[in-house]
Amino acid sequence: MHDRKVVRRRRAVLGLLVACALILLTAYFGEGAGGGLHSIQRGALAVFSPIESVASDAVKPFRDLFGWFGDTFHAKGQNKKLKKEVEQLRTQVAQLSGDLRSSKQLDKVAALDDNANLTSMGLVDGRVVLASPTLWYSTVTINRGTSDGVHVNDPVINGDGLVGIVSKTVSDASQVLLITDPQNGVAARMADTGVPGFVQTGSPGNPNDLLMQRLPRNATPHVGEMVVTAGTATPAYPTFFPPHIPIGEVSKVDPNELDASQQIHIRPFADMHNLDDVQVITKPTTRSLPVTTTG
Amino acid sequence: MMARGNPQLVVRLTILALVLVLVQLMFFAQVPVFGAIADLSPLVVMSVGLLCGPVTGAGFGFAIGLMIDTALLQTMGLTSLVLIAVGYFAGRLREARDPQSTFAPLALGAGAAAIATIGYGIGQFLLGFNHPLSWLLVKQTLATIILDALLALPVNALVRRWLTPVLPEDPRRRRRRAYTTGGLSPLQKA
Numbered sequence: 001m002h003d004r005k006v007v008r009r010r011r012a013v014l015g016l017l018v019a020c021a022l023i024l025l026t027a028y029f030g031e032g033a034g035g036g037l038h039s040i041q042r043g044a045l046a047v048f049s050p051i052e053s054v055a056s057d058a059v060k061p062f063r064d065l066f067g068w069f070g071d072t073f074h075a076k077g078q079n080k081k082l083k084k085e086v087e088q089l090r091t092q093v094a095q096l097s098g099d100l101r102s103s104k105q106l107d108k109v110a111a112l113d114d115n116a117n118l119t120s121m122g123l124v125d126g127r128v129v130l131a132s133p134t135l136w137y138s139t140v141t142i143n144r145g146t147s148d149g150v151h152v153n154d155p156v157i158n159g160d161g162l163v164g165i166v167s168k169t170v171s172d173a174s175q176v177l178l179i180t181d182p183q184n185g186v187a188a189r190m191a192d193t194g195v196p197g198f199v200q201t202g203s204p205g206n207p208n209d210l211l212m213q214r215l216p217r218n219a220t221p222h223v224g225e226m227v228v229t230a231g232t233a234t235p236a237y238p239t240f241f242p243p244h245i246p247i248g249e250v251s252k253v254d255p256n257e258l259d260a261s262q263q264i265h266i267r268p269f270a271d272m273h274n275l276d277d278v279q280v281i282t283k284p285t286t287r288s289l290p291v292t293t294t295g
Numbered sequence: 296m297m298a299r300g301n302p303q304l305v306v307r308l309t310i311l312a313l314v315l316v317l318v319q320l321m322f323f324a325q326v327p328v329f330g331a332i333a334d335l336s337p338l339v340v341m342s343v344g345l346l347c348g349p350v351t352g353a354g355f356g357f358a359i360g361l362m363i364d365t366a367l368l369q370t371m372g373l374t375s376l377v378l379i380a381v382g383y384f385a386g387r388l389r390e391a392r393d394p395q396s397t398f399a400p401l402a403l404g405a406g407a408a409a410i411a412t413i414g415y416g417i418g419q420f421l422l423g424f425n426h427p428l429s430w431l432l433v434k435q436t437l438a439t440i441i442l443d444a445l446l447a448l449p450v451n452a453l454v455r456r457w458l459t460p461v462l463p464e465d466p467r468r469r470r471r472r473a474y475t476t477g478g479l480s481p482l483q484k485a
Contacts (some may be wrong), residue, residue, distance in 0.1 A: 013350045017357045017379050025372030026362075029422065037371050044365045052321070052366075059322045066326040131324040132367050134334070134415055139367065167369050175368045206431045273327045 034170075042170045044208055045141070049129075049173035053143040056129035060276075121242060122283035124148050126156075128275045129173070132161060138164075138181035138201075145172045149282045153240045158278045161246035161269035162186065162229060166280065174280070179247070179273050180207045187239045188247055191226040195219045199227065199247055202265055207272035210248060213263040219266050225250045242284045303461040308343065308355055313458060315339050316362045329429040331438035336363060337411035338404050338447050340378045341385040343455035345394075345403070346462060349386025356382035370422065381407045404447020408440040 231243025344352025360375030
């Protein structure tokens with residue numbers, strides 16, 4: 001009799017908890033970004049972000065230590081492969097260095113920094129304090145918010161290239177939707193040839209694979225080509241990203257895939273699994289500079 | 296309902312939840328090990344379920360899920376739903392089987408991680424995640440499960456050490472002692 005009572009109570013509690021979770025899920029999914037549950041989340045983030053920032057500073061040395069171990073293992077594995085590549089590249093460099101100096105290539109690389117003109121776009125330095133543990137969310141939380149001039153839809157970069165876009169923000173913290181998130185997409189072009197396309201995640205859960213889609217039929221991309229943001233080419237299709245920010249390089253060109261789906265694979269420059277210091281572009285100028293499409 | 300009427304246990308569970316969420320989101324989520332991200336939340340919820348029973352396990356899972364979803368501005372309720380299942384099943388397993396093997400947490404950790412990652416994935420697809428399931432995603436899910444299974448032993452030991460002082464005497468443990476010592480504790484017998 002007692003057991004039956006305990007079982008009934010246990011099932012009642014379980015049912016109640018499941019019902020609460022389902023109600024939360026339905027309510028959250030149904031409401032807009034300004035809804036009650038979203039406001040509670042933003043309020044909690046605003047309250048706890050200073051604590052998170054301090055705690056993140058405290059654990060940073062341990063993170064760095066683990067990162068160092070990981071990098072060492074990774075480096076050891078790649079050492080052999082890289083040595084071989086270095087030999088090949090050294091030969092190539094010897095052949096090309098003379099031509100390269102006189103070519104427009106160097107001018108283009110130098111112009112990349114000049115054209116992007118990021119310093120005039122209100123860069124705000126930030127640091128990643130929280131990251132999602134699941135494979136399904138590609139977001140991180142940074143320790144900069146509206147009080148630092150950060151707005152929703154501000155692009156986020158780091159020393160390597162484009163990282164993502166601010167999706168939510170409170171006074172002292174912001175959520176950044178990484179470019180590897182399925183919800184994110186960037187108008188892009190090849191840095192050298194100007195071939196336009198649209199970059200978005202290739203395989204969700206894989207931070208090293210992006211797809212550059214909607215390439216022109218006559219495009220002939222090559223592995224290793226750099227891909228940059230395109231900026232707003234026409235007012236009809238505005239973008240939040242300024243032009244000329246490096247996104248990644250072409251990692252795979254499958255002729256069948258290119259022919260059938262007009263898409264190629266890109267490896268992003270920014271390491272999405274090891275994000276630490278980032279910059280938010282708070283005054284982005286998204287106007288695209290005229291480019292010549294030669295592809 | 297072990298936590299009810301045991302304020303010390305409630306305090307310890309609250310501290311455990313706060314530490315877990317902070318350590319998980321600030322450290323483990325940002326340190327990939329062999330390409331996989333360790334997710335301690337299902338392991339800790341499993342350990343609490345094993346020690347405290349299904350109701351406390353499910354309640355603890357609900358609370359942890361709510362905290363993670365709130366902190367990461369994720370869809371609220373989904374992580375809770377998954378972790379309720381982990382906590383409840385771990386608690387029921389304790390009631391039905393009471394696994395005592397040293398390596399039981401290894402298998403249970405893998406199970407808990409599998410429920411959490413696969414359950415979360417199913418939830419994402421039901422909520423409109425419109426990308427095909429890639430082989431790489433499957434590989435990463437498996438890597439997370441294996442990594443969690445390896446971490447289950449130390450995590451379970453730590454949680455056990457933290458909660459045991461405030462847990463009521465387990466009737467099963469008492470029965471075992473009665474069988475081996477004739478009803479007396481070793482101290483009384485001496």
